[in-house]
Amino acid sequence: MTQKIIIDTDPGQDDAVAILLAxxxxxLEVLGITAxxxxxxxxxxxVNARKIVELAGRHDVPVHAGCEVPIKRKLVTAEHVHGKTGLDGIELPAPSIPLQSLHAVDFIIETLRQHPEGSVTLVPIGPLTNIATAFERAPDIIPRVKRIVLMGGAYFEVGNITPAAEFNIYVDPEAAQAVFASGVPLVVxxxxxxxxxxxxxxxxxAMRALPNRCGPAVASWTDFFERFDREKYGSEGAPLHDPCTIAWLIRPELFEGREINVEIETQGEFTTGMTVADWWRVSDRPANxxxxxxxxxxxxFALLGERIAQLP
Known part of the structure; x- marks a missing residue:
């Protein structure tokens, strides 16, 4: 059966690839994209979200703007990774598709109320501000969510924005704490x-050689994105973080994990934003x-290549 999803995003070159894959x-049926x-x-x-949707030729997918700042903190951004536009690597034209007037949080609430309970999956691939705000404003929607499949956090790899924290969780740890405590089934x-x-x-x-516009765009984004990881980690490529969420929805057999408890640190002097993952189940906290x-x-990457080749 087709899975209905809402993608919550802060594009981002890897966000863009995730959206294209979806x-x-x-x-998958993408009900909307919330920024x-x-x-x-x-x-x-x-704007980046609308550019990506237009690049894919999907004018039917609405884009809604959401929260401008985290729940309790000043915004931390990552231009040092993604460039001044967030989508550096290729210059795309200004989008012609309109931004929807409905706030992203209201779109999430209304969509979950309008669809049968347990039929919509939320896919956050940025900070969790929109999701947590929707849950706080309309707690009746929480049991209506089928699951949340998110990119965020770390355990063995630890942090990429601080020694202890991954970027998406670090930007709004209070939002992450609320989502992880919500009771909605989570895939992290x-x-x-x-x-x-x-x-x-x-x-x-191979992406650059595709005879469409999306393949060369992905290649250009990746060229830009790779430079940061080569300089920081000495790696030969760049990790496409966010597409992993979409790939899990399509081909979960490509992934291995376990059900564990994950808590979010919001008070630590050095560990704010850390995902405290009880991988070895040493606590008595229930898996969430x-x-x-x-x-x-x-x-x-075979899946990514196959699907991107099918786009305009």
Missing amino acids: LASPE VAGNVPLPLTE LPLDATHEALTSRDWVD ALFIRHLDRDGL
Whole structure:
């Protein structure tokens, strides 16, 4: 059966690839895309989301702008990774599709109320501000969510924005804390898994050679994105973090993980934003998340290449 999803995002080159994968996959029905401040401020993330949708030729998918700042903190952004626009690497034209007037939080609430209980999956691939705000404003929607499949956190790999914290969780740890405590079934794609999703030069060249507009765009984004990881980690490619969420929905057999308890640190002097993942189950806290540890890299990139080739 087709899975109905809402993608909550702060594009981001890897967010863009995730959105393209979702729009190219008949297993998924993208009900809408909600933008949040994260990698870059909201005025850029909502424009980037519309550019990506238009690049894919999907004018039917609505884009809604959401929260401009985290629940309790000043916004931290990541232009040092994604460039000043968030989508550096290729210059896309200004989008012609309109931004929807309905706030993203209201769109999430209304959509969950309008669809049968347990039929809509939320896919947050940025800070969790929109999701937590929707849950706080309309707690009746919480049991209506089928599951949340998110990119965020780390355990063995620890942090990428601080020594202890992954970026998406760090930007709004209070929002993450609320979502992880909500009781909604969670699937977490942390850095432990996504750092195995490294691009290769052969794959990027294959994307560039595709006779469509989306393949070369993905190659250009990846070229830009790779430079940060090569300089910081000495890796040969760049991890495509966010597409792992969409791939899990389509091909969960490509991933390995276990059900564990995950808590969010909000008070630590050095550990704010840390995902305290009880991988070895040493506490008596009940499991609240399927925490993914490994993925089949070759299978993931075969899926990405196959689907991106089908786009305009």
